[in-house]
Amino acid sequence: MDGLDKVSIFAKLSKQHVDNLGKLAKKEKFGKDTTIFFQDDRSDSLYIVVSGAVKVFQTADDGKERVLNTLGPGEIFGELGLLDASGRSASVGTLEATEVVTITNDDLRALVKSSPEVLWKIVEALCERVRQLSTETLDLSFRDVPYRILRVLIAATAKHGQLTDAGTLVSIDAKTLAGAVNCGADQAMRVLKRLNDRGLLRVDEGHVIIPDVPALTRALEFEES
Amino acid sequence: MQQDILNGVRAAWKDRAASRFTAPLTFVLAMLGGGVAVAHERFVKHNLRFPLKYEFFGRWPGKPLGLHPDHLMIGIRVVAILGAFFAIWFIRRSLTEFVERTFLRKVGGVVQSWGHQFACFLTDRPVRQKVYHSLGEWAVILFLRSPGLVLMFSATNDSLVMPSYPLDPASASIFKFAQVGLAILILTQTWLPLCGAMIVGTWLYLFRWGWMVAIDAVPVLTVAVVYCTSPWQSHKLPITKINASQMRLLRIVLGFGFLALGWLKVYNHNLVAGVADNAPSVLNDPMVAMLMGTNDPNYLWRREAWVIAFGLAEVMSGFMVMIGVFTRLWATIMAFMFTKLMLVDFGWDEIPHIYPIAAMLVVIFSNQLTSEVDPIEKLDLEAWRAGKPIKRFLIVGTTALVGSVLVIIPLLYLISFIDRTAM
Numbered sequence: 001m002d003g004l005d006k007v008s009i010f011a012k013l014s015k016q017h018v019d020n021l022g023k024l025a026k027k028e029k030f031g032k033d034t035t036i037f038f039q040d041d042r043s044d045s046l047y048i049v050v051s052g053a054v055k056v057f058q059t060a061d062d063g064k065e066r067v068l069n070t071l072g073p074g075e076i077f078g079e080l081g082l083l084d085a086s087g088r089s090a091s092v093g094t095l096e097a098t099e100v101v102t103i104t105n106d107d108l109r110a111l112v113k114s115s116p117e118v119l120w121k122i123v124e125a126l127c128e129r130v131r132q133l134s135t136e137t138l139d140l141s142f143r144d145v146p147y148r149i150l151r152v153l154i155a156a157t158a159k160h161g162q163l164t165d166a167g168t169l170v171s172i173d174a175k176t177l178a179g180a181v182n183c184g185a186d187q188a189m190r191v192l193k194r195l196n197d198r199g200l201l202r203v204d205e206g207h208v209i210i211p212d213v214p215a216l217t218r219a220l221e222f223e224e225s
Numbered sequence: 226m227q228q229d230i231l232n233g234v235r236a237a238w239k240d241r242a243a244s245r246f247t248a249p250l251t252f253v254l255a256m257l258g259g260g261v262a263v264a265h266e267r268f269v270k271h272n273l274r275f276p277l278k279y280e281f282f283g284r285w286p287g288k289p290l291g292l293h294p295d296h297l298m299i300g301i302r303v304v305a306i307l308g309a310f311f312a313i314w315f316i317r318r319s320l321t322e323f324v325e326r327t328f329l330r331k332v333g334g335v336v337q338s339w340g341h342q343f344a345c346f347l348t349d350r351p352v353r354q355k356v357y358h359s360l361g362e363w364a365v366i367l368f369l370r371s372p373g374l375v376l377m378f379s380a381t382n383d384s385l386v387m388p389s390y391p392l393d394p395a396s397a398s399i400f401k402f403a404q405v406g407l408a409i410l411i412l413t414q415t416w417l418p419l420c421g422a423m424i425v426g427t428w429l430y431l432f433r434w435g436w437m438v439a440i441d442a443v444p445v446l447t448v449a450v451v452y453c454t455s456p457w458q459s460h461k462l463p464i465t466k467i468n469a470s471q472m473r474l475l476r477i478v479l480g481f482g483f484l485a486l487g488w489l490k491v492y493n494h495n496l497v498a499g500v501a502d503n504a505p506s507v508l509n510d511p512m513v514a515m516l517m518g519t520n521d522p523n524y525l526w527r528r529e530a531w532v533i534a535f536g537l538a539e540v541m542s543g544f545m546v547m548i549g550v551f552t553r554l555w556a557t558i559m560a561f562m563f564t565k566l567m568l569v570d571f572g573w574d575e576i577p578h579i580y581p582i583a584a585m586l587v588v589i590f591s592n593q594l595t596s597e598v599d600p601i602e603k604l605d606l607e608a609w610r611a612g613k614p615i616k617r618f619l620i621v622g623t624t625a626l627v628g629s630v631l632v633i634i635p636l637l638y639l640i641s642f643i644d645r646t647a648m
Binding site for chain 1: 318322325330333334337338341350351353354355356357358359592
């Protein structure tokens with residue numbers, strides 16, 4: 001399978017290892033708004049985003065969604081199941097048409113035995129998640145909603161923004177943003193409208209177009225001060 | 226004697242570390258056992274309109290297990306259904322995973338989401354949906370208060386809980402006031418542990434009129450265990466949830482109640498056949514007909530086979546709820562059956578069935594369901610992960626076969642030795 005050597009967790013593997021892995025890995029394509037796996041499902045595979053974007057979210061008993069993260073090409077998800085063999089802690093759904101590579105836990109365990117550096121890469125990804133959660137906790141405690149929305153937008157732009165003639169297109173809607181910053185969809189929509197009025201972005205159906213990403217980053221700095 | 230009981234009550238009140246319902250339970254038992262209550266209610270039999278063919282229920286020398294072949298076949302059909310449900314339960318994860326990955330993922334969107342929720346519902350996994358959650362909260366509110374409504378209803382109808390238990394006119398007013406008092410406590414959610422203890426006490430009191438009366442009332446203990454495990458400050462709390470341990474107790478007691486009731490129906494065939502004689506529409510239930518193997522009105526043993534099938538259907542659903550195998554599915558079937566009995570077959574007199582229906586609704590809409598066969602499932606999952614299909618087959622097959630046979634056949638065999646013609 002082509003392109004595996006470009007995925008960060010396999011970057012340090014020898015060509016033979018990557019080739020062996022390519023034989024075990026399976027490519028899967030998902031349409032927009034498709035759930036790849038649900039919270040509590042059996043954890044049997046690790047996923048690597050090849051193209052597109054996904055959101056990682058948890059659903060409370062009353063159906064409310066909390067978006068934990070959005071991921072773009074090269075990023076991995078479903079790694080927790082590899083380590084603790086428990087059910088999925090969150091659901092993962094596509095924000096746009098997405099291609100992923102899946103490797104079963106058994107294959108990955110065998111790979112980790114022969115190339116322990118893969119495990120370090122997975123641990124690095126986990127550390128990033130923990131750092132991100134810590135930042136989010138801090139934001140939730142001390143930052144207001146517009147700041148949090150800007151931060152999520154900028155992170156999503158960096159991860160899975162697509163360059164178009166009109167600017168950088170990010171597949172994210174108000175509901176997903178609201179779930180990511182823990183506010184109501186109405187409030188998220190109001191903030192987006194305000195940013196839209198200031199010319200910092202344009203809200204379209206199911207996505208946001210950012211004409212000038214550095215300007216949006218400056219807006220975040222302004223909100224920060 | 227009375228002094229000893231009072232001393233016991235005082236000691237229990239003093240001991241703060243004692244269980245939360247020791248004191249009220251002792252109090253209630255003292256009230257009931259001390260001869261204060263002199264009323265007696267009668268268990269009204271539903272009279273047979275035609276005699277039963279009693280030989281069907283007895284011994285048939287030379288036949289397998291000494292049972293009438295049709296009698297045994299009903300038992301075998303129930304065993305087969307139980308075994309199938311057991312087996313499907315253990316492989317339900319593989320099945321739902323296959324369906325979700327093969328079909329639902331390709332569809333995506335709302336259809337995938339609803340399909341997943343439906344699979345979760347069928348397999349007792351949490352259903353995370355707003356309306357479902359709201360219905361669950363509403364079901365808990367109804368369940369906790371429905372005994373109060375039933376008590377009020379029975380008090381105005383000179384009966385104890387159900388119209389089947391009419392009060393003796395000589396002491397009816399004492400019981401009516403007691404019922405209204407308990408109903409007020411329940412409806413205002415005051416001292417729920419005391420309410421629970423009073424219900425347990427009343428249930429124990431029923432033994433004065435025989436074990437069959439008490440068995441008939443086992444399902445009322447379902448709400449009692451929830452009350453007993455609620456906080457004393459219940460009147461200050463908006464209780465809209467039942468925690469996991471309460472749900473487990475509720476499920477076990479509710480399931481056991483209907484399991485016992487089912488066997489009581491098999492045992493007390495005259496009563497059950499009498500019900501059918503007085504409300505013939507119950508004979509046409511498709512699930513019971515499936516267990517009987519026929520719905521032919523001219524079938525020689527129709528009423529007798531119906532009694533066994535009707536009783537075992539209740540044993541089967543009660544057992545499944547008790548051990549937590551497809552709990553929601555069986556609770557839904559039972560809620561449907563009770564609603565049908567209340568609205569179609571028996572009518573207004575059975576309105577107190579709103580209580581078991583509420584209990585079923587709590588189970589149906591709960592996201593706290595567990596199963597008593599979880600340890601076996603763990604073994605099965607380990608075998609699945611380790612890629613040992615034969616071990617998996619042995620675990621699932623043995624449990625399904627042994628479990629379902631043990632629940633039905635031994636008791637069906639033993640009861641056939643008891644002559645119940647004169648009951």
